[in-house]
Amino acid sequence: MLDLGIDLTVWPWVWLFIAVLFALIELTILGGSFVLLPFAVSAFAASLLGFYDVAIEVQWGVFVVGGGVLFLGFYRWAKRFLHDNLMAPGVGADRLVGMIGVVTAAIMPDDIDRLGRVSVEGEVWGALASTDEVLPEGARVRISAMQGTRVLVERVAAGDSPAGEEKQ
Numbered sequence: 001m002l003d004l005g006i007d008l009t010v011w012p013w014v015w016l017f018i019a020v021l022f023a024l025i026e027l028t029i030l031g032g033s034f035v036l037l038p039f040a041v042s043a044f045a046a047s048l049l050g051f052y053d054v055a056i057e058v059q060w061g062v063f064v065v066g067g068g069v070l071f072l073g074f075y076r077w078a079k080r081f082l083h084d085n086l087m088a089p090g091v092g093a094d095r096l097v098g099m100i101g102v103v104t105a106a107i108m109p110d111d112i113d114r115l116g117r118v119s120v121e122g123e124v125w126g127a128l129a130s131t132d133e134v135l136p137e138g139a140r141v142r143i144s145a146m147q148g149t150r151v152l153v154e155r156v157a158a159g160d161s162p163a164g165e166e167k168q
Helices: 011-028 037-051 056-079 092-096
Strands: 100-105 117-120 123-129 140-147 150-155
Touching: 011 037, 011 056, 037 056, 092 140, 100 123, 100 150, 117 140, 117 150
Parallel strands: 123 150
Antiparallel strands: 100 117, 100 140, 117 123, 140 150
16 A cells, blocks of 8 residues: 555545645636646545545546546647637738828828827828828828837828728
């Protein structure tokens, strides 16, 4: 018989303590990442076996092997969903890059007050000029990049496509 210096009547409570501790760490610190949850479940199962006076070797086997099997099962299950929530390129503010907009408030090259504005697809964005050119109200511009929450714009030549048609 395995002797670890702990009375056999105490082991069910040790397993129960380990199960609760692992579950709390999983929920609070690890944020539901399923790292300790399988071992919390296997510790709870070992605790139940301990209350029914099953040999300590079996309890340890359930904890170690059962936790490992559950961990692999959770890992395989979670791996199927790993890439489901990734945002596609061009989603969010980056979707604006390459689009044509209209200046609604003049954009100065040295716009330290950040007053320049551009309207793109019904949204008004703060804008900065990517060149040293003054862009007056009503000018058509192409969004060349995002800089924080502002768009970097450049003047569009007269023959370019209408607003919203071009996307890179």
